[in-house]
Amino acid sequence: MNLFCHPLLLLLLLVLTGCEPNTATRSFNSYNERLANVLDTSPVAVDDIDLIAFPEPRELLEPIEDIRIDLLDAYELRKCGLFNLIAERNSILGKVQDKTRQLRYELILLSGLNHCQQVLPQDSEVLPMLEGFKQQKQAQLASHLWNMLTTEKEWRQQLTIYHQPFELGLFYGFDESLNAFNFLTFIQKNILQGTSVEEKQADRLIKHQEQLHTHHYFGQLVYSIHLATLWLEAITDMLEQHEQRLICGPNRNQQKAEYLSNVFNKFFASELQAYLAELDSQYRQISPALTTLLTLEHARKSATTPYVEQYLNGKLHNRFRQATRQHVGFWQRTFKRCNIKIGTR
Known part of the structure; x- marks a missing residue:
C-alpha cells in the first residue's frame, strides 16, 4: 500500500x-x-x-446627513437617465448598501447630476433644485470616502495591525493594496477638485474591495x-x-x-x-x-x-x-x- x-x-x-x-x-x-x-x-x-492600534470604527465614523431627492422631482430626471439610479438607491436593498457601494453611488450620482444640468432644458423647473442638491452631495463625498476607508471591513483590515510577519519572499497583498490605495488617492483628488468620476471608474471601487478581502x-x-x-x-x-x-x-x-x-x-x-x-x-x-x-x-x-x-x-x-x-x-x-x-x- x-x-x-x-x-x-x-x-x-x-x-x-x-x-x-x-x-x-x-x-x-x-x-x-x-x-x-x-x-x-x-x-x-x-x-x-x-x-x-488602528482606532475602532466608532471613533472614526463621520456622521453624514441623509439627503435624498423627492421621487416626484426625481421622476423628471428620467429625461437625463438619472431616475433609475435614484429609485434603486431609495429601494430596500439600496438603503442597506455597504460603504463602498455607497461611495460608488454618490460618485455616479454626482456625475449624473452634472450630465442632467447640461442636457435638461434651461427653463426646466428642476434645475435650481438640482444645483443645491449637487452642492450638498459634493460636500459629503470626502466623508463617504473616509468612512469607507476607516470603517468598512475590507479596507480597515488592511490598516489593522496583523500580528504575523510576512514569510521570506512572500508579501501577499502588496499589489492589490498598492493599486487600491493609489486608486483612492485618484478618487480623493477628484473629490477635492470637484471633478466628476465616471461610472466605469466608480465601479473599480467594488473590484478593489473584492481583491482586498483575503489580505491584511x-x-x-x-x-x-x-x-x-x-x-x-x-x-x-x-x-x-x-x-x-x-x-x-x-x-x-x-x-x-x-x-x-x-x-x-x-x-x-x-x-x-x-x-x-x-x-x-x-x-x-x-x-x-x-x-x-x-x-x-x-x-x-x-x-x-x-x-x-x-x-x-x-x-x-x-x-x-x-x-x-x-x-x-x-x-x-x-x-x-x-x-x-x-x-x-
Missing part, C-alpha cells in the same frame, strides 16, 4: 505542515542562535511590545518591520558586546571571526538581507498614498494621529532603517578589521 495515499497520513502531514514556524522568524532565530554559539554566549531574547497587507507590513527591527537591535547589541573579544589580524587565530562570517553569509546575506530590503521598498511605495488618505482634514482625523505619527510619519520606518544600518555597520567594521571578504568562507 502506498502510505502517502492514506487519508489519515495525509491529514497528519497537512496539520504538521500548518504548524511550521514562519520562515522569517525561523531565519532570525537560527541567525541569533548560531551567532550566540560562536560567541560562547546565550541567544538574545526578543520581547514583543504592544503596537499602536499594511498591518502585516507594519508588524513585519516592527519585528525585524527588534531582532536587528537585539542581535546587533549582542555582537557589539563581544566585538572587542573578536581577535583577528596578521598572525592571529581568527577562527571565531571566520565562523561568524559563515553564519552571516548563511543567514543574513542569503536570506534576511533581501527580506529587509523588500520590506523597506514596499513601505516606501505604499506609504505616500496612505499618508495622503489619512492626513487630510476630517472631523475624526485626530483619532488616527498616533497611528499616523508612528507608522506613516517616519518613526517606525526610521528606527527600522537605523537598526539595519547599525547591524550592517558592525559587519563592515569586523570584515575590514579581519580582512575577510564578504561572500567568501
